[in-house]
Amino acid sequence: MMQDKRVAVKVEVCDDYAALSQRAAAIVVDLVKAKPDAVLGLPTGSTPIGFYDALVASGISLARVRTFNLDEYLGLPQNHPESYYSFMKKHLYDRTDLKAENCHIPSGMAADPAAECRRYEEAIRAAGGLDILLLGVGHNGHIGFNEPGAPWDAGTRIVELAERTRQANARFFASIDQVPTRAVTMGIGTILKARRLLLLAAGSGKAEIVKELVEGTPRVGVPATALQTHPDATVLLDRAAAAKLSL
Ligand code: F6R
Numbered sequence: 001m002m003q004d005k006r007v008a009v010k011v012e013v014c015d016d017y018a019a020l021s022q023r024a025a026a027i028v029v030d031l032v033k034a035k036p037d038a039v040l041g042l043p044t045g046s047t048p049i050g051f052y053d054a055l056v057a058s059g060i061s062l063a064r065v066r067t068f069n070l071d072e073y074l075g076l077p078q079n080h081p082e083s084y085y086s087f088m089k090k091h092l093y094d095r096t097d098l099k100a101e102n103c104h105i106p107s108g109m110a111a112d113p114a115a116e117c118r119r120y121e122e123a124i125r126a127a128g129g130l131d132i133l134l135l136g137v138g139h140n141g142h143i144g145f146n147e148p149g150a151p152w153d154a155g156t157r158i159v160e161l162a163e164r165t166r167q168a169n170a171r172f173f174a175s176i177d178q179v180p181t182r183a184v185t186m187g188i189g190t191i192l193k194a195r196r197l198l199l200l201a202a203g204s205g206k207a208e209i210v211k212e213l214v215e216g217t218p219r220v221g222v223p224a225t226a227l228q229t230h231p232d233a234t235v236l237l238d239r240a241a242a243a244k245l246s247l
Pocket of ligand 1: 043047048070138142
Protein backbone atom coordinates (compact mmCIF):
# COMPACT_ATOMS: atom_id res chain seq x y z
CA MET A 1 0.00 0.00 0.00
CA MET A 2 1.49 3.29 -1.06
CA GLN A 3 -0.03 5.24 1.82
CA ASP A 4 1.86 3.12 4.38
CA LYS A 5 5.13 4.51 3.06
CA ARG A 6 3.99 8.13 3.14
CA VAL A 7 6.47 10.64 4.52
CA ALA A 8 5.79 14.37 4.73
CA VAL A 9 7.36 16.29 1.88
CA LYS A 10 9.22 19.29 3.31
CA VAL A 11 7.97 22.60 1.93
CA GLU A 12 9.98 25.81 1.71
CA VAL A 13 8.31 28.94 0.40
CA CYS A 14 10.41 31.79 -0.96
CA ASP A 15 9.17 35.31 -1.64
CA ASP A 16 9.62 35.13 -5.38
CA TYR A 17 11.34 33.32 -8.23
CA ALA A 18 14.66 35.11 -7.67
CA ALA A 19 14.73 34.06 -4.01
CA LEU A 20 13.77 30.49 -4.93
CA SER A 21 16.61 30.34 -7.46
CA GLN A 22 19.12 31.69 -4.90
CA ARG A 23 17.94 29.22 -2.27
CA ALA A 24 18.27 26.24 -4.64
CA ALA A 25 21.77 27.39 -5.59
CA ALA A 26 22.71 27.82 -1.91
CA ILE A 27 21.64 24.23 -1.18
CA VAL A 28 23.80 22.91 -4.02
CA VAL A 29 26.74 25.17 -3.10
CA ASP A 30 26.63 23.86 0.49
CA LEU A 31 26.58 20.30 -0.78
CA VAL A 32 29.53 20.87 -3.11
CA LYS A 33 31.51 22.58 -0.33
CA ALA A 34 30.96 19.54 1.88
CA LYS A 35 31.52 17.06 -0.96
CA PRO A 36 33.50 18.54 -3.89
CA ASP A 37 32.90 15.44 -6.04
CA ALA A 38 29.16 15.41 -5.38
CA VAL A 39 26.86 13.72 -7.89
CA LEU A 40 24.05 16.04 -8.99
CA GLY A 41 20.92 15.07 -10.86
CA LEU A 42 19.71 18.01 -12.96
CA PRO A 43 16.58 19.12 -14.81
CA THR A 44 15.95 21.33 -17.82
CA GLY A 45 12.86 23.47 -18.44
CA SER A 46 12.01 27.08 -17.59
CA THR A 47 11.97 26.69 -13.81
CA PRO A 48 15.65 25.88 -13.17
CA ILE A 49 17.10 28.65 -15.36
CA GLY A 50 17.36 31.08 -12.42
CA PHE A 51 18.97 28.34 -10.33
CA TYR A 52 21.66 27.78 -12.99
CA ASP A 53 22.28 31.54 -13.16
CA ALA A 54 22.62 31.72 -9.37
CA LEU A 55 24.87 28.65 -9.24
CA VAL A 56 27.18 30.15 -11.87
CA ALA A 57 27.13 33.54 -10.09
CA SER A 58 28.15 31.87 -6.81
CA GLY A 59 31.55 31.16 -8.37
CA ILE A 60 31.71 27.71 -6.75
CA SER A 61 34.12 25.33 -8.45
CA LEU A 62 32.38 22.34 -10.01
CA ALA A 63 35.67 20.87 -11.26
CA ARG A 64 35.12 17.55 -9.51
CA VAL A 65 31.32 17.46 -9.57
CA ARG A 66 29.57 14.80 -11.65
CA THR A 67 26.16 15.60 -13.20
CA PHE A 68 23.42 13.39 -14.60
CA ASN A 69 20.46 14.92 -16.39
CA LEU A 70 16.98 13.59 -15.94
CA ASP A 71 16.03 13.19 -19.54
CA GLU A 72 16.53 13.87 -23.23
CA TYR A 73 14.30 13.82 -26.30
CA LEU A 74 14.60 10.76 -28.48
CA GLY A 75 15.61 11.54 -32.05
CA LEU A 76 17.25 14.92 -31.47
CA PRO A 77 21.00 15.05 -32.05
CA GLN A 78 23.06 16.67 -29.26
CA ASN A 79 23.65 19.81 -31.32
CA HIS A 80 19.94 20.39 -32.06
CA PRO A 81 19.10 23.77 -30.47
CA GLU A 82 16.23 22.23 -28.48
CA SER A 83 18.09 19.16 -27.23
CA TYR A 84 18.47 19.07 -23.48
CA TYR A 85 22.22 18.79 -24.08
CA SER A 86 22.12 22.20 -25.84
CA PHE A 87 20.09 23.59 -22.94
CA MET A 88 22.65 22.40 -20.40
CA LYS A 89 25.57 23.63 -22.48
CA LYS A 90 24.02 27.08 -22.66
CA HIS A 91 22.84 27.42 -19.06
CA LEU A 92 25.55 25.54 -17.18
CA TYR A 93 28.34 23.61 -18.92
CA ASP A 94 29.81 26.52 -20.87
CA ARG A 95 29.68 28.83 -17.86
CA THR A 96 31.48 26.74 -15.24
CA ASP A 97 34.58 24.61 -14.77
CA LEU A 98 32.57 21.39 -14.98
CA LYS A 99 34.58 18.81 -16.92
CA ALA A 100 32.92 17.52 -20.10
CA GLU A 101 33.60 13.91 -19.11
CA ASN A 102 31.68 14.46 -15.85
CA CYS A 103 28.51 15.77 -17.52
CA HIS A 104 26.07 13.02 -18.40
CA ILE A 105 22.85 13.19 -20.41
CA PRO A 106 21.20 10.14 -21.92
CA SER A 107 21.73 10.02 -25.67
CA GLY A 108 18.65 10.62 -27.75
CA MET A 109 20.38 9.15 -30.79
CA ALA A 110 21.64 5.78 -29.53
CA ALA A 111 21.28 3.00 -32.10
CA ASP A 112 19.96 0.77 -29.33
CA PRO A 113 17.89 2.99 -27.00
CA ALA A 114 17.18 0.17 -24.53
CA ALA A 115 20.92 -0.49 -24.17
CA GLU A 116 21.48 3.26 -23.69
CA CYS A 117 18.97 3.22 -20.83
CA ARG A 118 20.79 0.33 -19.14
CA ARG A 119 24.15 2.07 -19.67
CA TYR A 120 22.86 5.31 -18.14
CA GLU A 121 21.39 3.60 -15.10
CA GLU A 122 24.69 1.74 -14.59
CA ALA A 123 26.69 4.98 -14.96
CA ILE A 124 24.66 6.57 -12.14
CA ARG A 125 25.24 3.52 -9.97
CA ALA A 126 28.97 3.46 -10.77
CA ALA A 127 29.23 7.15 -9.77
CA GLY A 128 27.90 6.17 -6.34
CA GLY A 129 24.30 7.28 -6.91
CA LEU A 130 22.83 10.78 -6.94
CA ASP A 131 23.57 12.88 -3.84
CA ILE A 132 20.81 15.28 -4.78
CA LEU A 133 18.36 15.35 -7.67
CA LEU A 134 16.69 18.61 -8.66
CA LEU A 135 13.32 18.30 -10.35
CA GLY A 136 10.65 20.43 -11.95
CA VAL A 137 7.03 19.33 -12.24
CA GLY A 138 4.66 19.30 -15.18
CA HIS A 139 1.09 20.57 -14.90
CA ASN A 140 -0.07 16.96 -15.11
CA GLY A 141 2.32 15.92 -12.33
CA HIS A 142 5.06 14.49 -14.53
CA ILE A 143 8.59 14.36 -13.12
CA GLY A 144 11.36 13.86 -15.63
CA PHE A 145 9.33 12.56 -18.55
CA ASN A 146 7.41 10.15 -16.34
CA GLU A 147 3.85 10.87 -17.31
CA PRO A 148 0.73 9.88 -15.32
CA GLY A 149 0.57 6.10 -14.96
CA ALA A 150 4.35 5.59 -15.04
CA PRO A 151 5.45 2.76 -12.74
CA TRP A 152 7.23 3.84 -9.57
CA ASP A 153 9.88 1.13 -9.69
CA ALA A 154 11.13 1.79 -13.24
CA GLY A 155 14.72 2.63 -14.08
CA THR A 156 15.87 4.80 -17.01
CA ARG A 157 13.62 4.02 -19.94
CA ILE A 158 12.07 5.15 -23.22
CA VAL A 159 8.66 6.81 -22.91
CA GLU A 160 5.95 8.32 -25.09
CA LEU A 161 5.29 11.98 -24.28
CA ALA A 162 1.77 12.95 -23.22
CA GLU A 163 0.03 15.28 -25.68
CA ARG A 164 -0.19 17.99 -23.00
CA THR A 165 3.56 17.80 -22.46
CA ARG A 166 4.23 18.09 -26.20
CA GLN A 167 1.91 21.09 -26.36
CA ALA A 168 3.64 22.70 -23.36
CA ASN A 169 7.04 22.20 -25.02
CA ALA A 170 5.87 23.29 -28.50
CA ARG A 171 6.75 26.88 -27.55
CA PHE A 172 10.40 25.97 -28.10
CA PHE A 173 9.88 24.48 -31.58
CA ALA A 174 8.72 25.97 -34.88
CA SER A 175 5.54 23.86 -34.71
CA ILE A 176 4.04 21.07 -32.61
CA ASP A 177 4.87 18.56 -35.38
CA GLN A 178 8.54 19.11 -34.64
CA VAL A 179 8.25 18.24 -30.95
CA PRO A 180 9.59 14.70 -30.52
CA THR A 181 7.04 12.08 -29.48
CA ARG A 182 9.41 10.01 -27.35
CA ALA A 183 12.13 10.60 -24.79
CA VAL A 184 14.69 8.84 -22.60
CA THR A 185 14.06 9.54 -18.92
CA MET A 186 15.25 8.45 -15.52
CA GLY A 187 12.37 6.34 -14.22
CA ILE A 188 10.58 7.10 -10.97
CA GLY A 189 12.58 4.22 -9.45
CA THR A 190 15.82 6.01 -10.45
CA ILE A 191 14.47 9.29 -9.04
CA LEU A 192 13.47 7.72 -5.71
CA LYS A 193 16.97 6.23 -5.29
CA ALA A 194 18.56 9.72 -5.13
CA ARG A 195 19.63 10.46 -1.56
CA ARG A 196 17.88 13.82 -1.59
CA LEU A 197 15.17 15.30 -3.84
CA LEU A 198 14.65 19.02 -4.39
CA LEU A 199 11.67 19.92 -6.58
CA LEU A 200 11.38 23.52 -7.77
CA ALA A 201 8.05 25.04 -8.78
CA ALA A 202 7.23 28.66 -9.49
CA GLY A 203 4.20 30.63 -10.62
CA SER A 204 0.46 30.32 -10.15
CA GLY A 205 0.21 27.83 -13.02
CA LYS A 206 1.87 25.24 -10.76
CA ALA A 207 -0.23 25.92 -7.63
CA GLU A 208 -2.77 23.17 -8.33
CA ILE A 209 -0.23 20.42 -9.00
CA VAL A 210 1.91 21.53 -6.03
CA LYS A 211 -1.11 21.11 -3.74
CA GLU A 212 -1.69 17.66 -5.20
CA LEU A 213 1.93 16.61 -4.82
CA VAL A 214 2.23 17.79 -1.21
CA GLU A 215 -1.27 17.05 0.12
CA GLY A 216 -2.85 14.59 -2.33
CA THR A 217 -2.97 10.83 -1.93
CA PRO A 218 0.15 9.23 -3.44
CA ARG A 219 -0.89 7.48 -6.65
CA VAL A 220 0.55 6.47 -10.00
CA GLY A 221 -1.90 8.82 -11.73
CA VAL A 222 0.13 11.74 -10.35
CA PRO A 223 3.84 10.87 -10.64
CA ALA A 224 5.01 13.79 -8.45
CA THR A 225 3.15 12.32 -5.45
CA ALA A 226 5.93 9.68 -5.43
CA LEU A 227 7.98 12.28 -3.54
CA GLN A 228 5.79 11.48 -0.53
CA THR A 229 7.44 8.06 -0.34
CA HIS A 230 10.98 9.51 -0.28
CA PRO A 231 12.69 10.03 3.11
CA ASP A 232 14.30 13.35 2.15
CA ALA A 233 12.21 15.30 -0.36
CA THR A 234 11.80 19.07 -0.32
CA VAL A 235 9.69 21.27 -2.57
CA LEU A 236 11.00 24.77 -3.01
CA LEU A 237 8.25 27.18 -4.06
CA ASP A 238 7.61 30.82 -4.70
CA ARG A 239 4.50 32.31 -3.10
CA ALA A 240 2.38 31.91 -6.23
CA ALA A 241 3.11 28.18 -6.51
CA ALA A 242 2.41 27.73 -2.78
CA ALA A 243 -0.88 29.66 -2.89
CA LYS A 244 -3.20 26.62 -2.81
CA LEU A 245 -1.49 24.73 0.04
CA SER A 246 -3.73 24.48 3.08
CA LEU A 247 -0.94 24.64 5.67
C1 F6R B 1 12.94 18.60 -17.54
C2 F6R B 1 11.91 17.71 -17.02
C3 F6R B 1 10.49 18.13 -16.90
C4 F6R B 1 10.28 19.55 -16.38
C5 F6R B 1 8.80 19.90 -16.29
C6 F6R B 1 8.58 21.34 -15.84
O1 F6R B 1 14.20 17.98 -17.54
O2 F6R B 1 12.23 16.62 -16.73
O3 F6R B 1 9.83 17.23 -16.04
O4 F6R B 1 10.88 19.68 -15.13
O5 F6R B 1 8.19 19.71 -17.53
O6 F6R B 1 9.04 22.20 -16.82
P1 F6R B 1 9.09 23.78 -16.63
O7 F6R B 1 10.14 24.05 -15.60
O8 F6R B 1 9.46 24.33 -17.98
O9 F6R B 1 7.73 24.19 -16.15
